[in-house]
Each structure stands twice: as C-alpha cells, then as structure tokens.
Amino acid sequence: MSERRPDVRLPPHGLDADAVLARMDELRVDDRDWRGGRVFSLVYSAGDAVHDLLQRAATLYSAENALNTAVFPSLGRMQQDIISITAGLLGADRLPPDERQGVRGYLTSGGTESLLQATRTARDWGRSERGIDRPNMVLATSAHAAFEKASHYFDVESRRVPVRDDFSADTDALADAVDDSTVMVVASAPSYPQGVIDPVPDIAAMASERGILCHVDACLGGFILPFLGRLGHLDKRWDLTVAGVTSISADLHKYGYATKGVSVILYRHRPLAGLQPFVTSNWLGGLYGSPSMAGTRPAGPIAAGWAVLHHLGADGYLRLAEDAHQAAAAIKGAVDDTPGLALRGSPDATVFAFGGDPDDGGIDTFALGDALADRGGWFFDRQTPPDSLHATVQAGHLAVTGRLCADLTAVAGELRASGRRAAERGATYGTV
Numbered sequence: 035m036s037e038r039r040p041d042v043r044l045p046p047h048g049l050d051a052d053a054v055l056a057r058m059d060e061l062r063v064d065d066r067d068w069r070g071g072r073v074f075s076l077v078y079s080a081g082d083a084v085h086d087l088l089q090r091a092a093t094l095y096s097a098e099n100a101l102n103t104a105v106f107p108s109l110g111r112m113q114q115d116i117i118s119i120t121a122g123l124l125g126a127d128r129l130p131p132d133e134r135q136g137v138r139g140y141l142t143s144g145g146t147e148s149l150l151q152a153t154r155t156a157r158d159w160g161r162s163e164r165g166i167d168r169p170n171m172v173l174a175t176s177a178h179a180a181f182e183k184a185s186h187y188f189d190v191e192s193r194r195v196p197v198r199d200d201f202s203a204d205t206d207a208l209a210d211a212v213d214d215s216t217v218m219v220v221a222s223a224p225s226y227p228q229g230v231i232d233p234v235p236d237i238a239a240m241a242s243e244r245g246i247l248c249h250v251d252a253c254l255g256g257f258i259l260p261f262l263g264r265l266g267h268l269d270k271r272w273d274l275t276v277a278g279v280t281s282i283s284a285d286l287h288k289y290g291y292a293t294k295g296v297s298v299i300l301y302r303h304r305p306l307a308g309l310q311p312f313v314t315s316n317w318l319g320g321l322y323g324s325p326s327m328a329g330t331r332p333a334g335p336i337a338a339g340w341a342v343l344h345h346l347g348a349d350g351y352l353r354l355a356e357d358a359h360q361a362a363a364a365i366k367g368a369v370d371d372t373p374g375l376a377l378r379g380s381p382d383a384t385v386f387a388f389g390g391d392p393d394d395g396g397i398d399t400f401a402l403g404d405a406l407a408d409r410g411g412w413f414f415d416r417q418t419p420p421d422s423l424h425a426t427v428q429a430g431h432l433a434v435t436g437r438l439c440a441d442l443t444a445v446a447g448e449l450r451a452s453g454r455r456a457a458e459r460g461a462t463y464g465t466v
C-alpha cells in the first residue's frame with residue numbers, strides 16, 4: 035500500500051506552473067539515471083530526438099479520450115494503423131490471404147492488460163465453445179507474473195510446469211498438465227526472467243492437436259525479434275506464422291520505444307477476437323462498448339506510439355535492434371569471461387539474467403548488484419530463483435557498454451578476492 039503522508043494537503047492557493055515544475059525536479063533527485071544508460075529495465079531509449087517526438091505527440095493528445103473514437107476519428111485511425119503495422123511485423127503478412135484477413139487486434143494499456151485480455155478471452159471461449167466452467171491454463175514457470183494476475187482476476191487456474199535446464203518451456207511437461215478443462219497453453223518469446231524463446235512450434239502444435247488455444251507472449255520480443263531475425267541474429271520461429279498460435283501480444287512501450295501505456299494483442303481468428311470487447315446496455319447511460327479494461331483511455335500513448343512507428347520506420351528499428359544486439363552480446367561476453375559468473379540458460383535475444391553461485395565457488399549475485407550500483411550507478415533488477423541480476427539491454431545502452439563491462443570485470447575481481455555476500459536478499463520486480 036502506498037504510505038499516506040498525513041501532513042500533505044491540497045494547497046489552499048494554487049502554485050504557479052514554474053513553481054510546480056521546480057518542486058517536481060526536487061522530487062526526482064533520487065530517481066535512477068536512465069538517460070545515462072544506468073537502468074536495465076523499466077525504460078527503453080531510442081535517443082533524445084525520439085523522446086522529444088514522443089513528448090510532442092503525447093502532448094498534442096493530452097486532453098483527448100480514446101473511449102469514443104467516433105468523437106476523435108484520428109485516434110481510431112491511429113489505433114488501426116498501429117494494429118496493422120504490428121500484425122505485419124508479427125507475421126500476418128506472411129499468412130495466406132484468407133487467413134491474413136482473419137487477424138484482428140486491439141490496443142491495450144500494456145503487457146499486463148494484453149495477457150489479462152488473452153486469458154479472459156480464453157476463459158470465455160472455453161465456456162461458450164467447450165462448456166468448460168472451471169477452466170485452467172497451462173504455462174511454464176518462466177511465463178510472466180501477469181498470468182498469475184489474470185488467474186486471480188478471472189478465476190482461471192494457473193498450472194505452472196517447471197522449465198528445462200536451459201530455462202525453456204518443456205513441451206512434454208506442458209502436454210502432461212493439459213486436461214479437459216484446459217483452455218489455453220502459453221509460450222513466451224522470449225520469457226522475461228531469462229530471455230529464452232520457448233519452442234513455440236512444438237507448443238502450438240501440441241495445443242492445436244488438443245483443440246485448445248495457444249497464446250504467445252511476445253510482449254518483450256514483439257518489436258525486436260522481427261528485426262533481429264532480418265539481421266540474421268535469430269532463426270527461431272515464434273510468430274503468427276506458426277501453426278496453432280491463436281493469439282499473440284507485443285508491447286509497443288518496450289522495444290517499440292513508445293511512451294508507456296501501449297501494447298497490442300492480436301487474434302488469429304476473427305471470432306476469437308470478437309470475444310474480447312465488453313458491451314452492455316444494462317444501465318441508464320446507453321449502449322456502452324469497450325475493448326479494454328479501462329473505460330476512459332489516454333490518447334497520448336496511442337499518439338506517441340503511432341508517431342514513433344512512423345518516425346523510426348523499418349530502417350530505424352533495424353538500426354536500434356543491431357545496437358541492442360551488439361550491446362547485449364558484449365555484456366553477455368563479459369559475463370561469460372568472468373570467473374565466478376554465468377548467464378542463466380542460453381538467452382536468445384537482448385534480455386538475459388546472470389549471476390554466481392557462492393556455494394559453488396562463485397560470486398554472490400546480490401553482492402555483485404550492490405557493487406555495480408556503488409561503482410557506476412548501474413541498476414539491475416534482482417530476481418530469484420535462481421539468484422540473478424536481470425538485464426534488458428536496449429539501444430540506449432550501447433554507448434555505455436564498454437564502461438559497464440570494465441566495471442563488471444573490476445567489481446567481480448574484488449568480490450572474488452573478498453568473498454563478500456550481500457545481507458539484503460530481496461528480489462523485487464514490481465512494488466505495491
């Protein structure tokens with residue numbers, strides 16, 4: 035719960051704008067330095083010029099409301115454009131024409147909402163098409179925490195199955211967990227914790243054989259894997275072209291480098307997509323239709339998302355993907371070369387986790403996290419199990435990669451010599 039500050043009250047007399055902004059600058063002093071490339075999650079940066087555009091686009095639409103696009107047709111148009119562009123990137127353009135026509139999608143407020151929608155749609159599909167009243171979904175332990183939220187919100191049992199030693203989902207184990215009440219199986223591309231792309235073709239085929247849905251969580255990968263593929267850095271298959279994939283999610287506010295608050299969910303078949311919107315007239319205010327959790331929806335992120343897609347274009351995203359790839363490869367290489375540290379599994383793209391095992395002669399992972407923060411202000415999320423530092427490497431990191439690798443090598447050397455362990459063992463991804 036957010037702590038209450040009982041002494042804080044609405045100011046009796048308003049402050050002028052400059053004074054308010056000055057107060058905010060004071061409040062920000064302890065915030066992490068993402069502009070300097072010191073933060074390895076939470077923020078994605080395609081450079082100052084892109085931030086400037088995002089800000090201008092979002093400001094242009096700071097008052098509009100995407101609840102009713104009949105009032106603001108430009109927002110309807112931008113939504114359609116974003117969905118079409120995303121569908122193209124995620125394989126819709128490579129489907130046979132009759133299948134391509136069926137692909138439909140929605141914007142959501144973020145990856146979590148996309149996964150909430152996928153799960154609720156699957157629940158409702160199970161109810162109406164299969165008569166399942168106590169549904170479950172089957173997913174690997176590496177699948178995102180937002181599926182647990184969905185499970186909790188929508189009463190869809192979450193059946194988690196252990197990953198293989200390389201942290202990828204185990205198709206056979208997933209298959210074993212499926213039963214007559216399973217509505218959906220999940221694959222990640224890549225997983226958030228270890229950055230591993232699951233065997234999507236196998237998982238989707240297994241789901242298809244059993245006549246159930248398969249969601250690919252490409253929230254993280256959706257706007258970088260297509261470009262890593264074109265650059266020759268990736269050859270796994272994970273998108274809508276994989277037979278059996280029935281829905282897929284991709285966050286524009288991650289590797290799409292957009293302002294926070296915009297993600298895309300796509301359904302392969304139109305009837306399934308038709309289950310997502312909520313419509314009612316059971317109140318005194320008229321027909322109310324809404325495709326997402328929120329009613330009133332901010333227009334700024336939609337505008338900024340549209341703007342960044344058009345500003346960067348395919349060549350821009352290719353350049354950013356190459357930069358992120360180079361930065362990630364260098365940092366992964368430095369981890370590999372450091373005695374006492376190892377990557378967790380074989381990460382496929384630009385997201386990975388690393389750490390040491392002190393009971394096995396390695397460096398204490400969280401002591402390494404502390405030392406990196408002290409030495410260079412480097413901030414890596416901590417996760418467990420196993421104890422790891424998590425790195426979401428994006429284009430903005432390339433400029434500081436050399437410095438980071440040098441700091442990593444130096445502090446690892448010190449920790450090997452001292453054998454120091456961290457006292458604080460908590461691993462936090464989100465705060466309450």
Ligand SMILES: *Cc1c(COP(=O)(O)O)cnc(C)c1O
Pocket residue numbers: 144145146147149178180222224225226251252253254285297
């Ligand atoms: C980030 C992420 C999510 C959740 O997205 P939010 O935008 O944080 O709500 C879901 N799945 C994966 C794989 C992610 O990386």
